[in-house]
Amino acid sequence: MNKILTFDELNNLAEKLADYSCENTVIALIGDLGTGKTTFSQHFAKRLGIDENIKSPTFNYVLEYLSGRLPLYHFDVYRLGEAEEIYEVGYEDYLEVKLNYHGEDTREVELRYIGNEAKEKEMLEYVGFSYWYSN
Numbered sequence: 495m496n497k498i499l500t501f502d503e504l505n506n507l508a509e510k511l512a513d514y515s516c517e518n519t520v521i522a523l524i525g526d527l528g529t530g531k532t533t534f535s536q537h538f539a540k541r542l543g544i545d546e547n548i549k550s551p552t553f554n555y556v557l558e559y560l561s562g563r564l565p566l567y568h569f570d571v572y573r574l575g576e577a578e579e580i581y582e583v584g585y586e587d588y589l590e591v592k593l594n595y596h597g598e599d600t601r602e603v604e605l606r607y608i609g610n611e612a613k614e615k616e617m618l619e620y621v622g623f624s625y626w627y628s629n
């Protein structure tokens with residue numbers, strides 16, 4: 495599902511996905527330079543109740559934030575030496591949030607649940623995308 499969102503709508507989506515997430519939810523947050531990955535992560539973490547400031551895990555393999563409703567393990571996949579190492583993180587299906595630059599004030603977001611159609615439907619309904627989808 496693709497949708498053009500304003501920054502406010504994007505922040506709202508990050509918060510809804512935080513509410514939707516449960517233990518072991520894996521989210522792949524993908525986007526070119528400056529598309530809003532860090533801002534998205536900050537809104538997501540804040541909604542989980544994490545009070546620390548979210549940074550890019552540039553010098554660390556993973557940053558852990560343990561002060562919220564769920565523990566958040568923030569990996570920078572660019573740091574993984576081999577693509578296959580991602581499997582060591584351990585996951586079956588994952589939520590994919592892809593941010594594409596779309597002018598100054600908006601971004602195109604692509605939202606999918608890879609490997610689980612039932613969860614995809616549930617998640618799109620939860621965040622209110624099924625409404626857009628059917629319209």
Ligand SMILES: Nc1ncnc2c1ncn2[C@@H]1O[C@H](COP(=O)(O)OP(=O)(O)OP(=O)(O)O)[C@@H](O)[C@H]1O
Nearest residue numbers: 501502504505525526527528529530531532533534
């Ligand atoms: N949700 C948002 N609300 C307001 N501004 C935003 C939002 N997302 C992105 N921006 C704008 O885009 C800029 C880059 O955002 P951000 O740093 O989150 O991107 P990034 O994908 O983490 O970039 P990088 O790849 O360089 O780390 C921000 O400084 C801001 O101007």
Ligand SMILES: [Mg+2]
Nearest residue numbers: 531532533550
């Ligand atoms: Mg960033």
